[in-house]
Amino acid sequence: MTWCKILGMKSSGNHAKVEVRDLDFYYGHFKALSDISLTIRQNEITALIGPSGCGKSTFLRCINRMNDTISGTRIVGEVLIDGKDIYQDGIDLADLRRRVGMVFQKPNPFPQSIFDNVAFGPRVLGQVNNRRRLKEVVEESLKAVALIDQVRDSLDESALNLSLGEQQRLCLARVLAVRPEIILMDEPCSALDPIDTLRIEELMLRLKNDYTIVIVTHNMQQAARVSDRTGLFWLGELVEFDITNNIFTRPQEQRTEDYISGRVG
Amino acid sequence: MNSGLRAPFDREFAIIQDDLLKMHQLIDEAVARSYASLAGRDPELARQVIDDDEIINQLRFKIEEASLALIATQQPTATDLRKVIAIMHIVVELERMGDHATGIATTVLLMGDEPSLKPLVDLSKMVELGREMLDDSIQALINQDTERAKKIAARDDEMDKYYRAIFDELVDIMARQPDAAPRATYLLWCAHNVERIGDRVTNIAERVVFVSTGDMQELNIKEQQI
Secondary structure, rough: OHHHHHHOOOOOOOOEEEEEEEEEEEEEOOEEEEEEEEEEEEOEEEEEOOOOOHHHHHHHOOOOOHHOOOOOOOEEEEEEEEEEOOOOOOOOOOHHHEEEEEEEEOOOOOOEEEHHHHHHHHHOOOOOOOOOHHHHHHHHHHHHHHHHHHHHHOOOEHHHOOHHHHHHHHHHHHHOOOOOEEEEEEEEOOOHHHHHHHHHHHHHHHHHOOEEEEEOOHHHHHHHOOOOEEEEEEEEEEEEEEEEEHHHHHHHHHHHHHHHHOOOO | OOHHHHHHHHHHHHHHHHHHHHHHHHHHHHHHHHHHHHHHHOHHHHHHHHHHHHHHHHHHHHHHHHHHHHHHHHOOHHHHHHHHHHHHHHHHHHHHHHHHHHHHHHHHHHHHOOOOOOOOOOHHHHHHHHHHHHHHHHHHHHOOOOOHHHHHHHHHHHHHHHHHHHHHHHHHHHHHHHHHHHHHHHHHHHHHHHHHHHHHHHHHHHHHHHHHHHHOOOOOOOOOOO
16 A cells, blocks of 8 residues: 555646756855756645755745846756746746745735735736726735635735734735746745644645645644655755655655654754 | 644544544454354355455555554644544554454364354354444544443453353363364354454553543453453
8 A cells, every 4th residue: 555545646646847857056166956856746735845055945946046136146957847948048037937926934025005915916917907806816815815804804004014924824815916826935934833834834735726836844844744745955965855755754765764853963 | 623724634534534434344244244154154254254354454554554644744642643543553453353253264164064062142142242342432432432432341341251151161061072172162262252352342442541531541450361
C-alpha cells in the first residue's frame, strides 16, 4: 500500500505547472542555488523547507523573476511555466507577475483603504473599467480569503487598522484580485499567532482547488500539515523532493531525516 | 469539537475510522463463518475464512500507515492524539481476532470427517457473546462511551466461565475416553480461540476508556488465568 493510494493521489500527480531544470543562481560570484530540478504541479501546495540561507526564498523568487530587481544576480538553466521558459527574451514581466502572485513574510498592506488595497492590481493592470465590476472583484477576493464578513462595513477604512492576521489575508486578497495562476508565499505565517496561522493554512487548502501554491516556511509542522509535496533545500541544493507524507515518515536522505528530526548541527 | 481550522485532521481521521468500521465488519464475519464451518463441518467455508484473513491483514496495515501519516503531518494533541494512538492499538487487536477465527477454521480442516464429540452448546453461546462484546466495544469507541466500555469487562467474566465449563467437560471426556483425546483437543483449541477474542475485546474497551479519560487501566484482572 503506497501513500498515494491511501491519500487518493495519483503518483504522477497533476499537470506540471512549473518545471525547473538544472537551475543555478548567482549573487555576484556567490552561487546560491546549484543544479535545481523539480516540478511544481497544478492545484497542489508545494512546500520548501530548509535552514536559513539555504536558498529556498531565492528559489521562490526565481519563479516570478523577483530576483531581477537585485543587481548582480545571474541565472543559468530553465524555469518553465506551462512549458514556456519565463527567462527567454520578450517575456512581459508585468504579465508574469500577475500570473505568479506573491505574499510576503510580513503583511505589507498599502497605507490606503481596504478597498483600494484589493482594487490596486486590477486598476493598475486595467483589468476592470467600471466601478460596479471593481466592487465585485474586491468583494469576491475578500470573500475568497474569508475576510469579507469582518470588513464589509469598513471597506473605506485604513487597511493598517486590521489585525496582523487580517492584514495578511488582505494581502492574499490583493494577489487574488488580479486572477493569478500561481501564488508564491514566503513565510506567510511567521508574524502570525497559531490561530491566524491555522486560518491561513485553511485558506491555502481551499485555494489550491483554483490555484497552484508554493510556500517557503521555516515551520516544518506547517509544511507537513498543509502541503502535498515538500522539498528540502540545504546550502543551495535540493536534497530531497517528494510527497509530503513520505518526507515526514520515510525520508530517503539522511540530511532530510536529520533536519526534520531537529538533529542538525 | 469539530473545528473548521482542524478540518484536514478531522477529514483524514474520518477515513481511518471508516476503515476501522470495515475491519470490524470483516472480523465479525470471519468469526461467524469460522464457527459456521465448525458447526456444519464445512471445509470449503473454513478455507475461505483462512484466505480472507489476508484482506484483514492488509486493512490493518492501511490503517496503521494512515495513522502514522496523520501523526507526522497533522500533529494531533490531547484527545485527537489519544484517538489516533488508540486506533493503532485497536487494529492490532482486531487483526489478532482475525487470526483466532483463522485458528478455528484451521482446526476444522484438521478435524476432517471425524464425527463431532459433543453438541456445541456452550461454544455457540461463547461465539455469540464474543460478537456482541466486539460490537459493543466498537460502538463505545465511536461514541466515546466509557460506561459502555467498562461493562464489557464484566461480560468477559461470563466468557471465561463458559470456557472453564467447556475445559472441565473436555478434560473429563479425555480422562474417561482416551481415544477421544484428539477430538476433545480440537474442540478445546476452538474454545480457546473464542475465549481469546473476549480478552482482545476487553483490550479494546480499555482503549476506549483511555481515549475519553487519558487513563491507562486494566478493566479485567482475572482471578485465575487459564
